[in-house]
Amino acid sequence: SLKGKTAVITGSNSGIGLGVARELARAGADVVLNSFTDRPEDHALAAALGAEFGVTARYIKADMSQGAECRALVAQAGRCDILVNNAGIQHVAPVDQFPVEKWDAIIAINLSSAFHTTAAALPLMRAAGWGRVVNIASAHGLTASPFKSAYVAAKHGIVGFTKTVALETAEEPITCNAICPGYVLTPLVEAQIPDQMKVHGMDRETVIREVMLTRQPSKQFATVEQLGGTTVFLCAEAAAQITGTTISVDGGWTAL
Numbered sequence: 001s002l003k004g005k006t007a008v009i010t011g012s013n014s015g016i017g018l019g020v021a022r023e024l025a026r027a028g029a030d031v032v033l034n035s036f037t038d039r040p041e042d043h044a045l046a047a048a049l050g051a052e053f054g055v056t057a058r059y060i061k062a063d064m065s066q067g068a069e070c071r072a073l074v075a076q077a078g079r080c081d082i083l084v085n086n087a088g089i090q091h092v093a094p095v096d097q098f099p100v101e102k103w104d105a106i107i108a109i110n111l112s113s114a115f116h117t118t119a120a121a122l123p124l125m126r127a128a129g130w131g132r133v134v135n136i137a138s139a140h141g142l143t144a145s146p147f148k149s150a151y152v153a154a155k156h157g158i159v160g161f162t163k164t165v166a167l168e169t170a171e172e173p174i175t176c177n178a179i180c181p182g183y184v185l186t187p188l189v190e191a192q193i194p195d196q197m198k199v200h201g202m203d204r205e206t207v208i209r210e211v212m213l214t215r216q217p218s219k220q221f222a223t224v225e226q227l228g229g230t231t232v233f234l235c236a237e238a239a240a241q242i243t244g245t246t247i248s249v250d251g252g253w254t255a256l
């Protein structure tokens with residue numbers, strides 16, 4: 001059980017981050033949810049999660065594109081036994097047409113935020129005598145696709161960062177690993193299915209198989225619950241000697 005541990009999950013008011021937060025809470029951890037908004041529904045989401053699993057759940061607003069706010073998130077959490085660097089955005093364009101501000105935002109949110117939160121969290125983990133850093137990278141941390149230069153660069157970068165942090169903490173009861181999801185069925189992805197059905201004149205199953213999951217040999221999406229379960233495993237005693245590596249949850253994508 002993760003009772004007594006506090007988990008900070010960046011970018012967790014939707015999608016994978018929320019799924020990871022739910023599984024950590026189910027395992028008994030107190031959780032800190034985060035995004036860059038500060039709406040009543042963000043705080044209500046945390047309250048509902050806390051009530052459902054009988055843990056303390058808070059929502060803290062912090063913009064992961066800003067280094068100082070990344071560090072403030074961890075400081076405001078007060079404890080950070082488990083840090084899940086999940087916040088991320090995407091933009092698709094050829095390199096020579098890639099908007100500079102999109103490049104900068106992707107590198108800041110998908111890569112540099114993890115540097116800032118990890119730098120702030122390690123002293124808290126050392127003081128507590130235990131820690132887990134879990135970086136949500138991507139199959140694009142290990143392979144590339146055209147038109148996703150910033151995303152692929154940031155995700156390869158976070159895999160390298162993961163290895164470095166693991167070496168720096170190797171003799172301590174702290175581990176640092178990256179999870180590399182393939183295509184995950186989040187509300188964002190689900191919302192694209194009707195449009196793709198129209199554009200290609202295909203039914204739902206065909207769009208999923210032939211358009212969305214062409215690179216995922218299982219022809220199935222990974223789920224946010226599976227990513228949450230993988231995160232909980234990395235926090236378990238069984239995973240205490242797993243550090244500085246990647247775990248792919250991609251239906252065979254990177255085996256191709």
Ligand code: NAD
Pocket residue numbers: 010011012013014015016017034035036062063064065086087088089109110136137138139180181182183184185186187188189
């Ligand atoms: P999502 O858009 O549902 O979630 C992204 C989260 O990050 C949201 O909670 C959003 O509010 C938050 N966020 C965005 N910008 C932020 C900022 N500046 N500050 C703080 N929070 C911010 O997407 P998702 O699919 O759940 O993606 C989560 C992570 O998983 C990302 O790092 C993404 O690259 C990675 N990933 C997703 C897939 C997939 O198929 N969905 C596959 C591989 C990796």
